[in-house]
Amino acid sequence: MDIYNPKTIESHWRKFWLEKRIYQPDLTKGKKPFGKTQGKPYYNLMMFPYPSAEGLHVGNMYAFTGADVHGRFKRMQGFDVFQPIGLDGFGIHSENYAIKVGRHPKEHAKISEKHFYEQLHMIGNGFAWDQKLETYDPDYYRWTQWLFVQMYKHGLAYRKKAMVNWCPSCKTVLSDEQVEGGVCERCKTPTTRKETEQWFFKITAYADQLLNNIPKLNWPKKITIAQQNWIGKTKGLNISFKIEGSDAKIVVWTKFWETVFGVTFLVVAPEHQIVASLLSSKSKTQSPKLEEIRNYVGKALKKTEQKRKAGEKDKTGVFTGIYAINPVNGQKIPVWISDYVLTDVGTGAVMGVPSHDLRDFDFAKKYDLEIKQVVAYSDQDIDVKVKNGQMAYEGEGVLVNSGEFKGLSAWGVGKQKMADWMIKKKSAKWKTTYHLRDWLISRQRYWGPPIPMIFCEKCGWQPVPEDQLPVLLPDIKDFQPKGDGKSPLQRAPKEWLETVCPKCGGKAKRETDVSDTFLDSAWYFLKYPSIGLNSKLETRNSKQFSKSKLVNSKHFGFRNSDLELPWNPEITRRWLPVNAYIGGAEHAVLHLLYARFVWMCFKDWGYLSSIESDEPFPFLFSHGLIIKDGAKMSKSRGNVVNPDEYISRYGADALRMYLMFLGSYDQGGDFRNTGMAGMYRFLERVWRMFQKQVQSSKKNTEQYNNRLNVILHKTIKKVTEDVAKFKYNTAIAALMEFMNAYEEKTPDGKEKTLSTDDAGKLIKLMAPFTPYLAEEIWHNLYPDSLESIHTSLWPEYDPKMLEGEQVEIPVQINGKTRAVISVNPPVAKSQPEMVKIVMEDQRTLQYLRTKKIVKIIFVANKIINLIVS
RNA sequence: GCCAGGGUGGUGAAAUCGGUAAACACGCAGGUCUCAAAAACCUGUGAGUCUCAAAGCUCUUGCGGGUUCGAUUCCCGCCCCUGGCACCA
Numbered sequence: 001m002d003i004y005n006p007k008t009i010e011s012h013w014r015k016f017w018l019e020k021r022i023y024q025p026d027l028t029k030g031k032k033p034f035g036k037t038q039g040k041p042y043y044n045l046m047m048f049p050y051p052s053a054e055g056l057h058v059g060n061m062y063a064f065t066g067a068d069v070h071g072r073f074k075r076m077q078g079f080d081v082f083q084p085i086g087l088d089g090f091g092i093h094s095e096n097y098a099i100k101v102g103r104h105p106k107e108h109a110k111i112s113e114k115h116f117y118e119q120l121h122m123i124g125n126g127f128a129w130d131q132k133l134e135t136y137d138p139d140y141y142r143w144t145q146w147l148f149v150q151m152y153k154h155g156l157a158y159r160k161k162a163m164v165n166w167c168p169s170c171k172t173v174l175s176d177e178q179v180e181g182g183v184c185e186r187c188k189t190p191t192t193r194k195e196t197e198q199w200f201f202k203i204t205a206y207a208d209q210l211l212n213n214i215p216k217l218n219w220p221k222k223i224t225i226a227q228q229n230w231i232g233k234t235k236g237l238n239i240s241f242k243i244e245g246s247d248a249k250i251v252v253w254t255k256f257w258e259t260v261f262g263v264t265f266l267v268v269a270p271e272h273q274i275v276a277s278l279l280s281s282k283s284k285t286q287s288p289k290l291e292e293i294r295n296y297v298g299k300a301l302k303k304t305e306q307k308r309k310a311g312e313k314d315k316t317g318v319f320t321g322i323y324a325i326n327p328v329n330g331q332k333i334p335v336w337i338s339d340y341v342l343t344d345v346g347t348g349a350v351m352g353v354p355s356h357d358l359r360d361f362d363f364a365k366k367y368d369l370e371i372k373q374v375v376a377y378s379d380q381d382i383d384v385k386v387k388n389g390q391m392a393y394e395g396e397g398v399l400v401n402s403g404e405f406k407g408l409s410a411w412g413v414g415k416q417k418m419a420d421w422m423i424k425k426k427s428a429k430w431k432t433t434y435h436l437r438d439w440l441i442s443r444q445r446y447w448g449p450p451i452p453m454i455f456c457e458k459c460g461w462q463p464v465p466e467d468q469l470p471v472l473l474p475d476i477k478d479f480q481p482k483g484d485g486k487s488p489l490q491r492a493p494k495e496w497l498e499t500v501c502p503k504c505g506g507k508a509k510r511e512t513d514v515s516d517t518f519l520d521s522a523w524y525f526l527k528y529p530s531i532g533l534n535s536k537l538e539t540r541n542s543k544q545f546s547k548s549k550l551v552n553s554k555h556f557g558f559r560n561s562d563l564e565l566p567w568n569p570e571i572t573r574r575w576l577p578v579n580a581y582i583g584g585a586e587h588a589v590l591h592l593l594y595a596r597f598v599w600m601c602f603k604d605w606g607y608l609s610s611i612e613s614d615e616p617f618p619f620l621f622s623h624g625l626i627i628k629d630g631a632k633m634s635k636s637r638g639n640v641v642n643p644d645e646y647i648s649r650y651g652a653d654a655l656r657m658y659l660m661f662l663g664s665y666d667q668g669g670d671f672r673n674t675g676m677a678g679m680y681r682f683l684e685r686v687w688r689m690f691q692k693q694v695q696s697s698k699k700n701t702e703q704y705n706n707r708l709n710v711i712l713h714k715t716i717k718k719v720t721e722d723v724a725k726f727k728y729n730t731a732i733a734a735l736m737e738f739m740n741a742y743e744e745k746t747p748d749g750k751e752k753t754l755s756t757d758d759a760g761k762l763i764k765l766m767a768p769f770t771p772y773l774a775e776e777i778w779h780n781l782y783p784d785s786l787e788s789i790h791t792s793l794w795p796e797y798d799p800k801m802l803e804g805e806q807v808e809i810p811v812q813i814n815g816k817t818r819a820v821i822s823v824n825p826p827v828a829k830s831q832p833e834m835v836k837i838v839m840e841d842q843r844t845l846q847y848l849r850t851k852k853i854v855k856i857i858f859v860a861n862k863i864i865n866l867i868v869s
Numbered sequence: 870g871c872c873a874g875g876g877u878g879g880u881g882a883a884a885u886c887g888g889u890a891a892a893c894a895c896g897c898a899g900g901u902c903u904c905a906a907a908a909a910c911c912u913g914u915g916a917g918u919c920u921c922a923a924a925g926c927u928c929u930u931g932c933g934g935g936u937u938c939g940a941u942u943c944c945c946g947c948c949c950c951u952g953g954c955a956c957c958a
Contacts, residue, residue: 181955222873226953229872234957254958267958315956340956350958358870359956435957588953625952632951661894662881667874670881678895681909688909730883733893740893743910810889815939817889857938863888867938 004687006651023126042079047583067582072768091517095447135520141449142470143566171481232435253346262374271343300339327427361392446479448514456501624668653770716797761795
């Protein structure tokens with residue numbers, strides 16, 4: 001008997017699959033060689049990996065394996081599964097690593113690309129290798145640049161001088177999404193603020209659509225909630241406060257306008273324009289007061305975001321000397337400056353309501369400002385304290401000290417009426433705000449696609465004409481960021497930097513910033529299906545899009561017939577949207593939001609007019625995190641698991657199977673070495689079973705045990721249902737249970753066997769998890785077959801086989817289980833028959849003998865419960 | 870602070886439109902085989918209690934209440950862990 005040798009098996013079938021191209025659907029024709037789903041395309045996509053220097057991490061492998069199991073399952077159900085892979089290799093992360101090891105990013109990319117693809121070949125995934133792509137490939141980033149140009153032409157890319165997040169370590173600006181709790185998402189360095197001019201994409205123009213489409217998405221709740229919170233749409237009022245002795249006013253945004261009678265001061269951000277005009281005002285002589293303000297503002301502006309947040313408990317501020325008038329009651333209230341007010345939230349000015357806002361309360365206490373209750377609470381204890389200015393309370397109550405609104409509910413009628421009243425007397429306006437900001441695209445780094453823009457002294461900014469793309473990233477030796485905020489590309493050769501203006505033909509200069517990595521990954525799924533097609537298919541679309549609504553096309557003077565797309569419309573129509581998108585929850589807001597935004601733009605520009613879906617990923621599955629010995633894997637902890645070692649020791653199949661077994665796929669789980677070894681032993685058992693099976697079925701294909709056959713059909717049912725729901729761990733448990741039943745000898749001491757057909761069904765159930773082993777066994781069972789198990793049809797169970805099964809019914813007396821009786825299905829549905837059996841059963845009889853049955857609770861097929869007194 | 874997910878044996882975990890808690894596996898213990906060991910196989914394995922033994926009984930899903938014939942599952946109030954958001958006005 002041969003022993004299980006994963007190494008030889010795996011390398012053999014890997015070659016076979018590549019030669020037979022079994023994972024390579026015909027993207028153009030979509031002809032269907034098998035199955036009843038009749039060539040239905042199924043785009044199964046795992047989230048784009050960036051090739052880290054250490055290579056494939058067991059976390060990546062966990063993600064990919066789960067996605068691959070899904071793809072293989074769908075393929076065996078007859079779908080034409082397209083499962084591409086590529087590398088998100090541009091970006092700060094790769095560049096920083098290259099710098100660390102003293103290599104040029106381009107050179108480093110080649111090395112890690114090779115390593116990564118080798119590993120991806122090993123893990124046994126059914127990738128369509130013809131369609132691989134790398135974001136740093138000029139054939140790819142040509143189109144990333146094209147996307148930028150389209151954004152510009154449609155008025156969605158613009159330059160803005162703004163306070164932006166700056167990472168002192170990465171030496172570049174970051175988008176809001178890339179700053180997590182005041183630190184850089186990549187390197188965890190605290191970010192600072194910096195005022196510069198940058199390119200932005202107007203994602204806020206799509207805020208409502210991004211929000212409104214969320215209910216249509218079949219996504220995990222936690223992801224949709226995260227997106228909802230990130231977009232952060234809130235309805236509020238802009239309330240105007242006149243400044244005493246001036247025509248100027250301060251506008252305050254609030255969602256708690258019902259407390260406006262309780263406003264006793266205003267606070268503005270140090271960046272607020274009223275502060276600027278105060279400081280620059282020539283009419284007032286330099287007073288000590290003004291000097292104090294200048295000092296405070298100066299200091300505040302230098303503080304980093306983090307430091308400003310760190311000062312949370314100890315709020316500081318300075319009085320401006322200005323007074324404002326509360327529009328609802330004419331009260332004169334002081335205007336203060338404090339750095340706890342952020343310039344880019346609301347209007348950069350807040351109304352101080354110390355009795356009903358905790359922060360305002362702290363501030364008022366510190367600077368001895370008036371505290372005035374305007375909401376009364378039913379809880380006397382709280383109410384008295386609020387009245388006496390001893391605490392602030394933010395709950396629902398009844399309005400007091402609020403003129404004609406006295407006695408109305410603060411969050412109900414009172415709130416509504418007060419809004420109407422203020423709007424009517426023109427002191428307030430409805431204003432909906434969003435947390436979402438425009439997407440900052442520019443990066444002052446080297447390793448990315450150069451932003452395809454040209455600056456001409458005469459004509460201003462001009463996009464690089466599409467037929468001149470790509471703007472190749474020049475090879476420069478001195479690519480490192482210097483920390484002066486200037487882009488490395490400013491050190492590019494003159495021939496690159498200097499160009500001609502596409503409009504006037506005069507001298508012009510290229511933009512030297514590169515674009516954000518998230519732009520590369522915001523559209524890659526659209527490119528995959530169209531990769532590698534001949535130039536005929538890579539069409540110049542003449543008529544197809546002539547009707548499309550191109551917002552600014554006239555203005556930019558290009559004709560629709562000149563349009564060329566990065567994808568083939570016919571193929572894209574067939575394959576998009578992505579049927580299943582599988583990845584980690586860490587991209588909840590960043591990548592997923594950007595990709596949705598870009599998709600919506602393409603739709604609006606008419607480039608995806610043949611596709612109905614409003615969303616690129618109607619179905620998303622987010623898998624859990626894999627941890628090691630109870631802790632997140634990290635280099636500093638030294639508990640990072642490298643899949644290579646395990647693959648060479650136990651084979652990819654055992655690792656795949658173990659990863660899928662160690663916990664539920666949506667929750668993640670704990671990786672333990674002992675568990676890994678146990679799974680290898682299981683595969684050896686499977687191997688031996690089929691060795692025996694092959695020999696016995698040669699002798700007699702009909703010899704099988706009927707009872708075992710029933711269990712087989714139960715197993716098919718269970719595995720099919722669980723795999724469909726991504727419940728891989730319990731599907732594997734069911735396979736193990738079958739093995740246990742198989743190995744158990746019959747009462748007369750005989751070994752069990754299956755018919756060859758049934759053995760084939762069983763191994764098919766394992767094929768998604770252990771593709772190599774399954775293929776080997778399949779060909780042992782059917783030595784003449786030229787077909788792969790992975791393109792065979794998924795087995796179906798026979799419901800009739802399960803019909804005659806005995807049902808186990810627990811018998812409870814007063815809610816306590818006293819016996820379990822095994823009955824035939826019709827009996828399990830009949831109360832009288834069940835009662836009769838219970839009354840005769842020795843085990844239950846002892847509880848019933850002296851008692852009277854008061855009530856019988858009977859649930860067919862489930863339980864019988866006798867209540868006795 | 871807010872939002873989401875979670876807390877079950879020695880360990881990873883199953884089971885939640887309320888119905889036998891601990892499937893499956895790891896580990897451990899004992900055994901078979903062996904000169905011995907490994908591998909493989911068999912048996913046992915939530916805790917307590919009673920018993921020579923068998924059978925049984927009691928308790929047990931983070932804590933405290935509640936609803937119910939019956940609660941890991943539903944409701945109320947807490948505690949802890951993980952992830953996301955946050956001086957958001």
